[in-house]
Amino acid sequence: MGTDEVTSNKSSQECSRYDVAHSSHQLLKKVEYYFSDANLATTEILMRFISKDPEGFVPISVVASFKKIRALVHDNSLLAAALSTSTQLHVSDDGKKVRRKKPFTEADLEEVQSRIIFAENLPENHCYQNLMRVFSAVGSVKSIRTCYPQNSDGTTAAVNRSSKNDMVHAFVEYETVEDAKIAVNKLNGETNWRNGLRVRPLLDCVKHGTGRGRKDGHEGDDARDGDFINTINQPKGEQADDKAHF
The missing domain is CATH 1.10.10.10 (Winged helix-like DNA-binding domain superfamily/Winged helix DNA-binding domain)
Incomplete structure (x- = not known):
């Protein structure tokens, strides 16, 4: 050879x-x-199995x-x-x-959901940097997950991330329940309900059957399979990439 x-x-x-x-x-x-806190709090399929199994x-x-x-x-x-x-x-x-390895109980689920807001009618420029600017203005943001519409085959539909799209929404997790409440009170575009930013507590959405993954679906079946940017340990001033980390 x-x-x-x-x-x-x-x-x-x-x-x-x-x-x-x-x-x-x-x-x-x-x-x-x-299996992260943020994902389990905003989708249902894995929590159904975790709740049914004695060991999770x-x-x-x-x-x-x-x-x-x-x-x-x-x-x-x-x-x-x-x-x-x-x-x-x-x-x-x-x-x-x-x-x-660290159990995630129903009490943990409710605690995380109480710190998350469900945001619709996002700004035309809904890149990570702009969303962080908007939502961090009223409190300390832990993570932002932007969700995009999906095609019938499960692929993400083409969306201009610098233009308005009613199907695009975001889950914003705050460090505290108080910050999440302030965000709901201060960021709702009440004077322009048709086009202004709409913000609701995730817990309210869950109670009314909206704001989480479909009960009969799994990851990727709907718009939950979107961008996820976690701000933990991210250096200040760093230009975050507007793409999913996973």
Whole structure:
């Protein structure tokens, strides 16, 4: 075997190892986000399983059915192997279920939801920087999740992020319940109800059956599969990318 051929084989093996490691990292970050406080508070599918299981487990097969996970892995055992390296998640001994290491109770759910507001009629310029400017003007923002309309096949519809779109909305999580209440009181565009910003407490939306993922759907079935920007540990003045982190 010639030197060039040996070098080529080594390069191919290194690329293959990189692809596997990169995919595993992506899987881990996506699933850790799906089990995060903010996501569990704004979607229903995982909480239904968590609430039913005495130990808070969710079947790996459920997680594997999410479209962004299907795009990365087709083998549940490989998914379980990737999740077993998580510092936030615990995989069952048989590799068929996964749960949070830190339990998330119904009381935790209500506490997080009490700090989240549901915002509609977003400004024409609804990039991260502008939304942060708007919502942080009245309180300390922990995270912002912008959700975009979806096509019938589950893909995100083309949306001009610098123009008005009634289907685009956001979940804004504040550090405290008090800040969330202030945001609702001060940011509602009451003088221009048709086109002005509309802000409601997420808990009110949940009670009326709006503002969370569909009961019969899962991640990616509706507009919940949007941009998520977490402001924790983000340096002040840093220009955040207006893209999903996961």
